[in-house]
Amino acid sequence: MEIERKEAGSVTGIYQELEHWNVNTGAKTIHAKRMPGFFRTIKNYTQALYLLFFLVPYLRWNGKQAILFDITNSQFHFFNLTVLPQDIWMLSLLLLLLAMVLFAVTSVASRVWCGYFCFQTAWTDWFTWIEDKIEGNPQARRKLDVAPWNVGKIWKKSIKHFIWMLISLLTGISFSTWFVDAYDYWNKLVHFQLPLVGWVTLATLFFGTYILAALLREQVCMWMCPYARIQGVMTDSQTILPAYDFRRGEPRGKLHRKAGEEGRAAQGDCIDCYQCVQVCPTGVDIRDGQQLGCITCGLCLDACDSIMDKVGKPHGLIRYTSLDELEGKPAKKMYRHPRTLVYIGIILIAFGGIVYGLTHLGSIALKVIPERQPLYVNLSDGSIQNKYDFKVLNKTDHDFHVTVTAEGGVKDQVIIGAEKPLLTHHGRSTSFTIFVRAPGENIKREVTPIVFRIQSVDDPLIAAEYKTKFNGPKR
Amino acid sequence: MSEKHEVSSVPTTGHVWDDDLADLTNQPPKWWMLGLTASALFCVVYFLYYPSFPLSTVGGYFKGIGGWTAIKEMEADVGEVEAVRGKFEARLKGMTPAAILADSELTEYVTRSGKVLFGDNCAACHGQNGIGTHDRQGLFAPILNDDDWLYGGKIEDIHASIEGGRQGMMMAHKDILSAAEIDALANAVAKGQPNSTPLFAAKGCTACHGEDGKGIQAMGSANLTDKIWRFEVRNDKLNDAENMKKLVEGIKRTITYGVNSGNPQGRVAVMPSFKEAGKLSDAEIKKLAVYVYKFGGGQSDAPAAAKAPAAGAAK
Numbered sequence: 071m072e073i074e075r076k077e078a079g080s081v082t083g084i085y086q087e088l089e090h091w092n093v094n095t096g097a098k099t100i101h102a103k104r105m106p107g108f109f110r111t112i113k114n115y116t117q118a119l120y121l122l123f124f125l126v127p128y129l130r131w132n133g134k135q136a137i138l139f140d141i142t143n144s145q146f147h148f149f150n151l152t153v154l155p156q157d158i159w160m161l162s163l164l165l166l167l168l169a170m171v172l173f174a175v176t177s178v179a180s181r182v183w184c185g186y187f188c189f190q191t192a193w194t195d196w197f198t199w200i201e202d203k204i205e206g207n208p209q210a211r212r213k214l215d216v217a218p219w220n221v222g223k224i225w226k227k228s229i230k231h232f233i234w235m236l237i238s239l240l241t242g243i244s245f246s247t248w249f250v251d252a253y254d255y256w257n258k259l260v261h262f263q264l265p266l267v268g269w270v271t272l273a274t275l276f277f278g279t280y281i282l283a284a285l286l287r288e289q290v291c292m293w294m295c296p297y298a299r300i301q302g303v304m305t306d307s308q309t310i311l312p313a314y315d316f317r318r319g320e321p322r323g324k325l326h327r328k329a330g331e332e333g334r335a336a337q338g339d340c341i342d343c344y345q346c347v348q349v350c351p352t353g354v355d356i357r358d359g360q361q362l363g364c365i366t367c368g369l370c371l372d373a374c375d376s377i378m379d380k381v382g383k384p385h386g387l388i389r390y391t392s393l394d395e396l397e398g399k400p401a402k403k404m405y406r407h408p409r410t411l412v413y414i415g416i417i418l419i420a421f422g423g424i425v426y427g428l429t430h431l432g433s434i435a436l437k438v439i440p441e442r443q444p445l446y447v448n449l450s451d452g453s454i455q456n457k458y459d460f461k462v463l464n465k466t467d468h469d470f471h472v473t474v475t476a477e478g479g480v481k482d483q484v485i486i487g488a489e490k491p492l493l494t495h496h497g498r499s500t501s502f503t504i505f506v507r508a509p510g511e512n513i514k515r516e517v518t519p520i521v522f523r524i525q526s527v528d529d530p531l532i533a534a535e536y537k538t539k540f541n542g543p544k545r
Numbered sequence: 546m547s548e549k550h551e552v553s554s555v556p557t558t559g560h561v562w563d564d565d566l567a568d569l570t571n572q573p574p575k576w577w578m579l580g581l582t583a584s585a586l587f588c589v590v591y592f593l594y595y596p597s598f599p600l601s602t603v604g605g606y607f608k609g610i611g612g613w614t615a616i617k618e619m620e621a622d623v624g625e626v627e628a629v630r631g632k633f634e635a636r637l638k639g640m641t642p643a644a645i646l647a648d649s650e651l652t653e654y655v656t657r658s659g660k661v662l663f664g665d666n667c668a669a670c671h672g673q674n675g676i677g678t679h680d681r682q683g684l685f686a687p688i689l690n691d692d693d694w695l696y697g698g699k700i701e702d703i704h705a706s707i708e709g710g711r712q713g714m715m716m717a718h719k720d721i722l723s724a725a726e727i728d729a730l731a732n733a734v735a736k737g738q739p740n741s742t743p744l745f746a747a748k749g750c751t752a753c754h755g756e757d758g759k760g761i762q763a764m765g766s767a768n769l770t771d772k773i774w775r776f777e778v779r780n781d782k783l784n785d786a787e788n789m790k791k792l793v794e795g796i797k798r799t800i801t802y803g804v805n806s807g808n809p810q811g812r813v814a815v816m817p818s819f820k821e822a823g824k825l826s827d828a829e830i831k832k833l834a835v836y837v838y839k840f841g842g843g844q845s846d847a848p849a850a851a852k853a854p855a856a857g858a859a860k
Contacts, residue, residue: 444690447688447690447842503841
């Protein structure tokens with residue numbers, strides 16, 4: 071012990087640690103045991119949310135797909151709501167909101183996303199469940215892996231890979247149907263009439279799912295996923311995470327009947343049964359402490375608790391707890407965790423922005439672009455004419471007519487080009503050319519502010535204004 | 546080569562730095578090796594599919610099994626544009642300019658797509674967006690945005706101007722009128738009141754410019770009573786008095802030396818026929834007529850009816 075302590079911190083100390091530190095580079099396939107338990111049940115429920123991913127695209131609303139990210143027409147449909155690209159700023163707020171929720175949850179309860187909600191975890195879990203059903207329990211699977219190739223092995227392996235590919239294909243199809251009409255997509259798919267981008271998307275998702283979830287599995291979390299690392303640094307000593315109570319567990323050792331009361335008292339509660347390692351989907355040993363490979367799924371808690379039941383010890387040798395608590399420090403109150411409060415603050419701001427955006431979507435938007443070449447035109451009666459390009463975005467689901475009026479500007483100005491109400495087409499921008507003519511002697515300034523207002527003929531509440539300028543000659 | 550390091554069972558490369566620093570010969574992760582192999586395969590496929598390397602022995606280059614060329618890609622892109630425009634172009638062919646103008650969808654198409662045609666053929670003299678161009682003598686080609694038209698601002702008139710070209714004509718008066726007479730006429734015209742001097746009628750100006758001085762569009766003679774001048778524009782850098790002086794000088798020059806009169810100091814006002822020159826097809830001339838009309842100066846066929854509400858609103 072003395073020698074080790076001396077060497078800790080030196081270069082060779084790192085190598086010594088490396089010797090007993092198992093780095094999972096995927097050389098060995100991890101065959102995790104499946105065990106029922108509290109966290110297993112929670113995980114099943116949270117992962118079942120991904121059924122929505124497969125099913126929601128088939129939901130119809132008013133004869134259209136209820137939720138559709140319509141890329142071809144640059145529209146986002148959410149039931150009655152249609153969001154056009156002009157309102158895309160809300161998307162950035164939504165992304166901010168989601169990121170902050172991830173940060174806040176991680177700082178409070180560690181990698182909840184990784185353990186219960188991540189698609190990589192979910193798909194891998196399903197794929198290994200299928201493997202378990204076809205090839206049997208982990209021992210049988212390890213035996214099968216080293217067994218010589220025979221009919222039985224080939225049959226089992228092909229069935230497994232076939233089902234994996236089927237799910238991967240369905241994943242690709244389901245992903246695509248969020249962006250195009252689902253029924254239309256299936257129709258085109260079965261007739262092999264998808265556009266190139268459709269095939270590329272499908273192939274990418276198919277191979278992506280198959281390779282990442284079926285073959286690479288935990289290697290993705292260990293070496294590819296940036297969020298695993300980002301979330302890893304967001305936990306601190308106040309974060310609750312699945313942790314091994316080393317004070318209670320050590321020194322670990324096999325349970326010996328012979329040891330008697332004395333021997334047992336000297337021993338910790340950990341009986342070194344390796345169940346926590348056996349059930350771990352990423353193959354880490356939680357007793358080594360919090361580490362990169364731990365996706366905090368809680369399956370080792372289920373395993374350990376079931377063993378503790380058998381040996382007659384209380385639950386919670388491995389439990390959700392903070393490092394502070396493990397080390398016997400007093401638990402800090404929530405408000406003394408300022409980082410989380412900052413996250414929550416940003417969440418509230420982003421959420422407020424989205425609510426504001428959704429309630430102020432409006433039905434119509436106006437943009438007026440004054441002609442810049444020429445800025446103005448002299449007319450034969452001495453008046454000055456300006457040309458404006460109107461872009462009216464009708465966000466409703468029906469066409470309607472609008473009137474054009476102007477406030478400010480020059481005395482006795484006349485608006486030309488909107489004598490009759492103008493038709494605006496729904497769901498897109500309609501352009502008009504509008505002229506404003508004003509008597510030359512009334513123009514007092516080179517640039518006069520003018521506010522255009524458009525208003526629906528049917529509904530005076532549907533209106534929009536745009537502030538711009540009327541240009542005249544230098545005075 | 547390989548040699549075991551004391552701290553690990555993994556063999557090292559055999560080289561030791563700084564007494565105890567060695568390189569373990571660990572394999573890169575499998576997924577990384579797969580990625581590397583896939584990238585290498587991609588390069589091979591890419592090199593075979595696209596033209597990728599010169600073949601110096603035969604003096605050419607490897608054409609690629611995909612048959613891709615930049616020209617083909619460009620042609621495909623052009624084809625895409627043509628397909629979008631084709632349906633509009635097909636409709637344009639059989640229509641008169643007035644009918645195009647009556648169709649809002651086609652008008653929209655022409656005003657959007659006519660910019661290139663105008664830029665290539667018209668803007669050299671008339672300026673981008675028809676703002677006119679200037680030379681040392683003044684305005685070189687008329688502004689097309691305003692409501693003053695020498696030969697008429699109806700769609701048919703504009704179409705005829707582009708198709709057949711226009712040539713202004715005014716004789717030089719330096720041998721007919723005295724300097725004082727020219728000066729008097731120029732001042733009267735500059736004020737927009739040509740008839741304020743009896744010379745206007747007496748010297749025969751009315752023959753071309755009309756008795757009221759408002760010009761005759763069939764001849765292309767200018768309206769002398771309005772505020773727009775064929776060869777002069779207001780200079781914003783000068784004040785009103787200076788501008789007036791400049792205007793009078795310009796008018797004197799026009800009266801003295803004429804327009805297209807053969808006099809080297811005379812004004813030049815020539816627009817070629819774009820049909821005769823073979824530069825533009827019938828459809829293109831029609832498109833340009835609508836495009837120019839839409840600058841804002843185009844006059845509808847029933848000016849009285851159209852002007853009435855505007856005039857009412859002005860009051």
